[in-house]
Amino acid sequence: KRRAGERRRSEANLDVVAAESDLETIFDNKKTEEKDENEVVEEEKGFWEKVKGEKQSPEDIEKAKLDKIQAKENKRRVWKYSKPELPLIVVGSCASLIKGTFFPLLAIFFSELLVVLFESDTEVLRKDALKWSLVFYGLGIASGFFDFFQRAIYELIGERITTRLRSDTFRSMLRQDVTWFEHEDNAIGSLSSRLSTDVKLVRLVASQSLAASIESMSSLTTGIIICLIYSWEMFLIMIAIVPLLGITEGLQWMMLQGSEGDMRKELTKNTDILHETVNGIREVQSFALESFIAKEVKTSLFDTIAPASLKQAALKGFMMGMIQFVQFGVYALAFWFGGEMIESGRIDFEDFNKSLWAMAFAASGLGQAAIFAGDAAKASAAVKSTIGNLDLVSDIDSKPWENKGLAEVSTGGVIERELPKSILSGSVDLVDLNFAYPTRKGAKVFDEIGLSIPSGKVVALVGSSGSGKSTVIQLLERFYDPISYKEEVGIKGTTTSVKTEHNGHLLVDGEKLIDSDCRFVRKNMGLVGQEPVLFNDTVYNNIALGKSEGCTRAEVEEAARRANAYDFIMKLEDGFETMVGNAGGMVSGGQKQRIAIARALVSNPKVLLLDEATSALDNESEKIVQASLDNLVKESGGERTTIIIAHRLSTIKEADVICVLENKGGGSKVVERGTHDELMSSGQKYKALVQAYVK
Ligand SMILES: Nc1ncnc2c1ncn2[C@@H]1O[C@H](COP(=O)(O)OP(=O)(O)O)[C@@H](O)[C@H]1O
Ligand SMILES: [Mg+2]
Known part of the structure; x- marks a missing residue:
């Protein structure tokens, strides 16, 4: 009987008919034989489990209690x-x-x-x-x-x-x-x-x-x-x-x-x-x-x-x-x-x-x-x-508004937050940094990586695919915090990933990024991603949103010129007022790239992050985009820190410093650092990369 009861309890999804017959069994049992009380309670619990379609362990019951309290609290909140x-x-x-x-x-x-x-x-x-x-x-x-x-x-x-x-x-x-x-x-x-x-x-x-x-x-x-x-x-x-x-x-x-x-x-x-x-x-x-x-x-x-x-x-x-x-x-x-x-x-x-x-x-x-x-x-x-x-408050809260998600009833709306007017000088340091993506805790991307970029320099990151070049940029934008994980064996022999204590630091202007106002830092940086996304709006608006307030027409046109985009924009049927379509689907890949570059430039950021901006392009548009990137790298003139992930020799050569990332298992490190000539003459990883991948 007991085994039968257990089997019944373990079957999770039964329908009412079964539940009803179960109810009958319980009553029958009570009538026909003497049972100790616990057993009856157990059986009755089995019935409720089945009705609710789930098994209840002590933790579940505890959780259900908490849920109930929470539900009450939530109701109060709705009121x-x-x-x-x-x-x-x-x-x-x-x-x-x-x-x-x-x-x-x-x-x-x-x-x-x-x-x-x-x-x-x-x-x-x-x-x-x-x-x-x-x-x-x-x-x-x-x-x-x-x-x-x-x-x-x-x-x-x-x-x-x-x-x-x-x-x-x-x-x-x-x-x-x-x-x-x-x-x-x-x-x-x-x-x-x-x-x-x-x-x-x-x-x-x-x-x-x-x-x-x-x-x-x-x-x-x-x-x-x-x-x-x-x-x-x-x-x-x-x-x-x-x-x-x-x-x-x-x-x-x-x-x-x-x-x-x-x-x-x-x-x-x-x-x-x-x-x-x-x-x-x-x-x-x-x-x-x-x-x-x-x-x-x-x-x-x-x-x-x-x-x-x-x-x-x-x-x-x-x-x-x-x-x-x-x-x-x-x-x-x-x-x-x-x-x-x-x-x-x-x-x-x-x-x-x-x-x-x-x-x-x-x-x-x-x-x-x-x-x-x-x-x-x-x-x-x-x-x-x-x-x-x-x-919800996330670990990385850019605090776009003073008040939380819930609009204050008293103020009746959102309170915009003032950002500091100052600007960054733009130095970047990675100090013994560890990192793994939260979705892939087991795969360490960086292992005590060290990388120092003085303000105003142009740094090229090179390395084979998957060596973590894009990740450097993701961390600088503070999409993720530098956290890595280690395996820990739990009581029941199950392994769980726990955060490691020391993961180094990421400094911008000498200040830890995790302590600084990330909205302010982001506003001082310009990003052109690997596959930039445009919004379904006009070319003009897509560029202007790179500088959220007070963007003038002259600034937009100037940014377009510097991105090598002005001429092609003027040739579009409505010029700057042309719609780019859903996710920029109505302009070509090379045009999209250049609009994205203009968008990153329009606010004159102190730090410019360029991620393999030419990888998805055909030969001809790549050359045009490349020319505009090379321009940018040259014109920065010590005014702007530029971190560029490139695979074109012309760009890399112009960089003040080249850093080679390599993952020898267990996370990437900077394995070589220097100018093009220095690294070529030392004849190690960089030279091999140049010969193998770089066009
Ligand atoms: N969002 C993500 N979630 C989990 N893993 C990621 C994510 N993005 C990249 N990775 C992994 O992190 C490693 C480094 O990736 P990435 O920085 O994009 O390399 P690179 O730009 O040098 O080609 C790769 O092993 C990649 O699979
Ligand atoms: Mg990448």
Whole structure:
């Protein structure tokens, strides 16, 4: 028996049918044999595990407790967030309060009408029927009006909260560092669902669910009062049964929560696939991958989403059935009890009807609240991800705004942060630096690398592919902090990567980069990446955004000239006003490069970072871009520190210093350093590189 129980517990995803039969087994067991208490508890736990679709270890239970506390806290935060809407919420709540009384009131009129129908004098019957019909009519109009009023107000509240939340969520995403965006939980699919679906669900908490609970509370209270007025005995019997309804609804709420998470995860995965497919539509078509991808999506839909939603639907149906059962049971009991009371003359027919229907109508209001509770279950997952998102502070926080993701209610918006007006002198030092990418903790990129670049010098980084040249630039831009990891064997023999304590320093102007204001440092640097990305805007705007404020037309044109881009831009159909297309798709590779160079130059940065800017180009455009790079290197004239990753001899030769990076296993180091002539005459790695790779 016990083994069977264990097997049952270990099967994670069972549907309701199995869960139900399990429930039967538990009850059967209790009936047929003596069991020690622990065993029963264990078995019951097995049932709940199955219903929720997961196994629960002590840690899980602990986590669930914390989650509950967190969920409460999150709810409180949503309320705080809704504070500006308070006046509207009060008005809406009043409307709900009034509307809630309508249904139980209807019970009184309904009972009067019933009594009228037993009237034997047809003339009186006609008159009374007309009177009560008119009352119904009036109540209908009033109810319609309040319903409209209430809905309109809550929609308005919801819309306003959603708009603010969406903008704040987007802002808090922008604050995150590169590592955060590389995490699988933050793929484009989940980010966009956070912005579109989740923020919409959050409003349920603050608007619809509030309306529903106020309405049902008011409805219940009115029902109780009416019932009490007409028959306290009926009230007593009804009040004994109503908690039963509450229990069934509570059960339903608990069950709906579990499977929601699985479905959300799988759906975001699908969005990710969609995004990848759209981005790489040329690859998909050229490799004829359509049916492969379609199959992948189909599998995820049929294997995960369909069973999960089926499970959810089955649970929902089961619980709805239970609620119906209990409700009808309540009626049955009430009718029986009423009949007994009427017979014994304790209550008359009219009062019995009034008290019965007042409670019955009030209970149906509760049922509606239960439907909203289901939505609230969905909302709580969404609230968790959105509110959690607002709080995130990344390790590398460029602090674009004074306030956090959550816009301060008091200020009503974002507070821009003033940057220091001073400029860098532009010296760069890597001191015994260790580094590994957070996504590949095991592969050390740098092993105590040392590299000193005085301000105003031109330094060329050379080395074979994968030797960490681009990584130097990533670290200088502070996309990552210099952190490396070592393997540590845990208690259970599992190895985990832990951060090593000493990873050296990266200094800019003699100050540790991790201590300095990275937004300020970034503004003083110009970057042209390996594959620069342009934004879907005009050529002019793409260049001008290199200097965020106060960029003049003259500066943009000057930057374009220095990047060797002015002539070709003038030949475009709309000149500087030409749109570059999505990700710069409407200009050629060489043109894109040169626009990117102009963008990096427009703010006259003290440090210029150029990463193999010519690698993706055809021969002719490479020559043009190369010429502009060579120009830059020459014209810097000791004014600007330039770090260039190049594979063209013409550029490298002009550099003040050439540093050769080499990874002999366990991380790169600078193995050679000097001018072109010095390194050629020493005849080591550099000479070999020049002969092998450099054109
Ligand atoms: N974002 C990243 N995440 C994980 N590993 C990376 C990432 N970028 C580069 N790497 C790895 O770091 C090493 C150095 O890469 P990189 O600096 O791009 O070399 P280079 O520019 O000299 O060709 C390579 O082994 C590469 O695979
Ligand atoms: Mg590279």
